[in-house]
Amino acid sequence: MALGKNYTAQDCSLAKALEVIGERWTLLVVRDAMYGVRRYSDFLARLDIPRAVLSQRLATLVDAGVLAKHRYQDSPPRDEYMMTPMGAELFPVIVTLSRWGERHLTTSGPSRYFLHRQCGTQLEPSARCPACDVQVPARDVEMLPGPGLSGLRSDPVSKALQKPHRLLDPIG
Amino acid sequence: MALGKNYTAQDCSLAKALEVIGERWTLLVVRDAMYGVRRYSDFLARLDIPRAVLSQRLATLVDAGVLAKHRYQDSPPRDEYMMTPMGAELFPVIVTLSRWGERHLTTSGPSRYFLHRQCGTQLEPSARCPACDVQVPARDVEMLPGPGLSGLRSDPVSKALQKPHRLLDPIG
Numbered sequence: 001m002a003l004g005k006n007y008t009a010q011d012c013s014l015a016k017a018l019e020v021i022g023e024r025w026t027l028l029v030v031r032d033a034m035y036g037v038r039r040y041s042d043f044l045a046r047l048d049i050p051r052a053v054l055s056q057r058l059a060t061l062v063d064a065g066v067l068a069k070h071r072y073q074d075s076p077p078r079d080e081y082m083m084t085p086m087g088a089e090l091f092p093v094i095v096t097l098s099r100w101g102e103r104h105l106t107t108s109g110p111s112r113y114f115l116h117r118q119c120g121t122q123l124e125p126s127a128r129c130p131a132c133d134v135q136v137p138a139r140d141v142e143m144l145p146g147p148g149l150s151g152l153r154s155d156p157v158s159k160a161l162q163k164p165h166r167l168l169d170p171i172g
Numbered sequence: 173m174a175l176g177k178n179y180t181a182q183d184c185s186l187a188k189a190l191e192v193i194g195e196r197w198t199l200l201v202v203r204d205a206m207y208g209v210r211r212y213s214d215f216l217a218r219l220d221i222p223r224a225v226l227s228q229r230l231a232t233l234v235d236a237g238v239l240a241k242h243r244y245q246d247s248p249p250r251d252e253y254m255m256t257p258m259g260a261e262l263f264p265v266i267v268t269l270s271r272w273g274e275r276h277l278t279t280s281g282p283s284r285y286f287l288h289r290q291c292g293t294q295l296e297p298s299a300r301c302p303a304c305d306v307q308v309p310a311r312d313v314e315m316l317p318g319p320g321l322s323g324l325r326s327d328p329v330s331k332a333l334q335k336p337h338r339l340l341d342p343i344g
Contacts, residue, residue: 007200010219012283013320014203014266017273022196028179031186047182065276086276092268092298094186100265101189104237104258111184126264126298126307135298148185 020064021090025049026057031094033067033087034138035161036171038080045155066090083138083168091138091167092127099125102148110146117142117166141167192236193262197221198229203266205239205259206310207333208343210252217327238262255310255340263310263339264299271297274320282318289314289338313339 007015021027025047032046043054058081061067066087070080095114102110115122116129116136123129129136144164151162160171179187193199197219204218215226230253233239238259242252267286274282287294288301288308295301301308316336323334332343 010200012200012203012270013273013278014270015200015273016277017269018196018199020277021269022194022199024190024194024196027190027194028182028184028187031184089272089275093265093272096264096268096298097189097193098184098186100261101185101187103261105188105192106185124307126268126300128298128300 020060020066021093023057023060025053026061027094027097029054029057029061030066030087030090033061033081033083034091034094034167035143036165036167036169037157038082038170040079040081042157042171043081046153046157061087088138088168091141092135095123095127096125106148108148108150111148113144113146114167115142115144116140138167143167192232192238193265195229195232197225198233199266199269201226201229201233202238202259202262205233205253205255206263206266206339207315208337208339208341209329210254210342212251212253214329214343215253218325218329233259260310260340263313264307267295267299268297278320280320280322283320285316285318286339287314287316288312310339315339 007019021030028047029043032043037043037046040054043058044051047054058067062069062081065084067081068084070082072078072080098112113122116132117140119129119131121129121131123136123141127136128134142164145162149162157171179191193202200219201215204215209215209218212226212230215230216223219226230239234241234253237256239253240256242254244250244252270284285294288304289312291301291303293301293303295308295313299308300306314336317334321334329343
């Protein structure tokens, strides 16, 4: 019996969300897009996946409205993939899941700190700023490297992301 | 080139979290365990997946410490799978992702409401109670069916979950 490609009989908004972002690697593509990665070649440098898989994941995210494709060069044709507002709303999912991973699956501390750029306060796991008492959208987040970032990756995009970086701003 | 089974070069607590709960169906197993499903046959009734896949996902979650296996009957041998405290901390991930799915992928409204049992207030998408100003742990959540719950599933476990139910409490 083959494993179904979707969860239509699951009757649940979580299942619907997983149809879009539950495929292996997809949430890491979303993570990198949140960090400001936009170009196919940059996603490829950051994620050790076959081109066909990356292309398919990007296409799924564009179809669902999480990413928007934008041609930035005509010859040869080159596209960028940019976070839509719908995609940017996945920021709390990424923070919540990362903090859970840190608490339970690592011993080296956070790999990234997320700060509210207006006040510099570190966000709670839910992406709320405790000082301002607001949910902080991705565009208002300053990301800093943490002690858990081992620097294993030496590609230029990963190097750029070892410095402080505003979420959603393009890399470089 | 085969797609890797893990994300070891990803250097990221999100990737580590996805190694545990990023596999297809795994987060729906976690969802059902959060609702109070404990028995293999009940997971099987709720999720339309092959037995081998369910067994493998349950084993991964037990190995990672998200679920704990508990023998409740010796002959024939029968095991329950219960949420650990580490697993229960995934509750905000489930709420956040469900609410995102509702906002963007459904038109029929929430399939479930999550209320703070101490005060009856509906939780924010981050699993925070706005009335009490606290993050609400799964054990303090009363779940009610919402308008988005179509009642497509007629198995006994799904029927039981169409009534109000305290999270983590066993079904039936």
